Amino acid sequence: VSRVIPVDTFDLVIFGGTGDLARRKILPGLFRRFCAGQMPEDARVIGAARAEMSADEYRSFVADAIREFGGGKSCDDGTLEAFQARLEYVTVDAMGDDGWPEMVKLMDGRDVVRAYYFSVAPSLFGDLASRLHKWELTNDQTRIVVEKPFGRDLVTAKALNASLAEHFDESQIYRIDHYLGKETVQNLMAVRFGNMLFEPLWNSQYVDHIQITVAETVGVGGRGDYYDRSGAMRDMVQNHLMQLLCLIAMEPPSKFDPDAVRDEKLKVIRALDPVAPHHVVRGQYDASGDGPGYREAVEDPRSRTESYVAMKVGISNWRWAGTPFYLRTGKRLVTRSSEISVVFKELNHSIFGEKQDHRNTLSIRLQPNEGITLNVTIKEPGPGGMRLVDVPLDMTFAEALGEDAEDPPDAYERLIMDVIRGNQTLFMRGDEVEAAWAWTDPIIAGWEARGDVPKPYESGSSGPGDAVQMLARDTRVWREVK
Numbered sequence: 001v002s003r004v005i006p007v008d009t010f011d012l013v014i015f016g017g018t019g020d021l022a023r024r025k026i027l028p029g030l031f032r033r034f035c036a037g038q039m040p041e042d043a044r045v046i047g048a049a050r051a052e053m054s055a056d057e058y059r060s061f062v063a064d065a066i067r068e069f070g071g072g073k074s075c076d077d078g079t080l081e082a083f084q085a086r087l088e089y090v091t092v093d094a095m096g097d098d099g100w101p102e103m104v105k106l107m108d109g110r111d112v113v114r115a116y117y118f119s120v121a122p123s124l125f126g127d128l129a130s131r132l133h134k135w136e137l138t139n140d141q142t143r144i145v146v147e148k149p150f151g152r153d154l155v156t157a158k159a160l161n162a163s164l165a166e167h168f169d170e171s172q173i174y175r176i177d178h179y180l181g182k183e184t185v186q187n188l189m190a191v192r193f194g195n196m197l198f199e200p201l202w203n204s205q206y207v208d209h210i211q212i213t214v215a216e217t218v219g220v221g222g223r224g225d226y227y228d229r230s231g232a233m234r235d236m237v238q239n240h241l242m243q244l245l246c247l248i249a250m251e252p253p254s255k256f257d258p259d260a261v262r263d264e265k266l267k268v269i270r271a272l273d274p275v276a277p278h279h280v281v282r283g284q285y286d287a288s289g290d291g292p293g294y295r296e297a298v299e300d301p302r303s304r305t306e307s308y309v310a311m312k313v314g315i316s317n318w319r320w321a322g323t324p325f326y327l328r329t330g331k332r333l334v335t336r337s338s339e340i341s342v343v344f345k346e347l348n349h350s351i352f353g354e355k356q357d358h359r360n361t362l363s364i365r366l367q368p369n370e371g372i373t374l375n376v377t378i379k380e381p382g383p384g385g386m387r388l389v390d391v392p393l394d395m396t397f398a399e400a401l402g403e404d405a406e407d408p409p410d411a412y413e414r415l416i417m418d419v420i421r422g423n424q425t426l427f428m429r430g431d432e433v434e435a436a437w438a439w440t441d442p443i444i445a446g447w448e449a450r451g452d453v454p455k456p457y458e459s460g461s462s463g464p465g466d467a468v469q470m471l472a473r474d475t476r477v478w479r480e481v482k
């Protein structure tokens, strides 16, 4: 049985179609959807960027990107050729009128879904929006897709929102957070709201605390210049970790409808407590290990930008008051691993005598090996008496669902198809982004006012020791990053 849900035919224009993100994610993702049979007969993908290039040159450029960054199981050279036939290219300048008449010609007379993917620097978002309008390139099925970073604080995010709102309705704007496109993240909602088992326990009465970890092994690499002006708080916490926190903490929406879901997420962000300075640990990786230290990588020996942040976050609402959320993310850590763990409370009485620290933990793994594990306590097999042992009930999809789950669409593929379908559930609404900045801004302003210097941590470690102490003060421990 095919699980590929057909979509309406479309023109997807990628502004920045020659850029790094297009090469690594967007184009290979579209190709995999093509291979899966999800791209209608006359759908087109149109690269639009500053480089002078013919459509044929772009077709070769895209084929190279796909060979480098991967097709899928059902892709071969024949399919690649067929995909190339769907590609067009226009040389266009977002800041001037060059190339726009050609774009108009290319789009003329096609009454199909028009998705414009702004895979360019955010400083060009406003220019693109107004030129699309000026050249009348929009129809009633027009959507625009924008990438992070969506602002660097509340003021800039508001300005970006305003520049888009001048020409587009909120219902046409798709702000990508690729974490929301991950299979497991969506499954988190299925697990919470599709089972009787979890939701009654999903509150401060039964949940001791929640941990969200996004650990990377890579350093800042070639993005030093951008990253040093951003840091882990802006680059990861304000968007990705915040979105994960929202999905974990939100009230059940009345239906699985984009605005119902996003309304509930917004309420979570608005209920976040301000974060006290001693509830945040900032870190910066040092020069140990085989790569340059952070300060070398960004070529600033005095940089105070954090490549790691850990924090204790409270949510002041009926459901969560008293249950801390511990968030941490960083670069050059021991392993690449992203996980959300819901750690339930200990039983208030054990009938088995000995004091045993057994507690249920539900772990949602985003990478590697997307899946969900529930730790339960059972009797240790054998004649040794009633000894308890914790075992994982592993709900890894590849095993449970077989073939279908083995090659699931990646986050970008899924999200792009949602854009074509016109489903905004997994995209951030403007007010959510602004609320997240409103919470983040004072934390960052506090560091700046105090001249806070991040704690150095060893490259390849699990981050600064202060983060461990922060949990130890609460008699808790971080889950092992592995």
Ligand code: NAD
Pocket (backbone or CB within 6 Å): 015, 016, 017, 018, 019, 020, 021, 022, 048, 049, 050, 051, 092, 093, 094, 095, 118, 119, 120, 121, 122, 124, 147, 148, 149
């Ligand atoms: P890039 O520098 O590799 O590519 C930029 C693209 O924009 C090029 O195709 C270039 O031709 C085009 N461009 C630049 N100025 C233009 C103009 N005036 N008119 C028309 N086109 C113009 O950038 P990237 O890494 O592909 O990133 C694109 C966007 O996605 C950025 O907003 C970035 O922050 C965001 N992003 C990138 C990544 C990533 O992994 N690369 C991840 C998340 C978000």
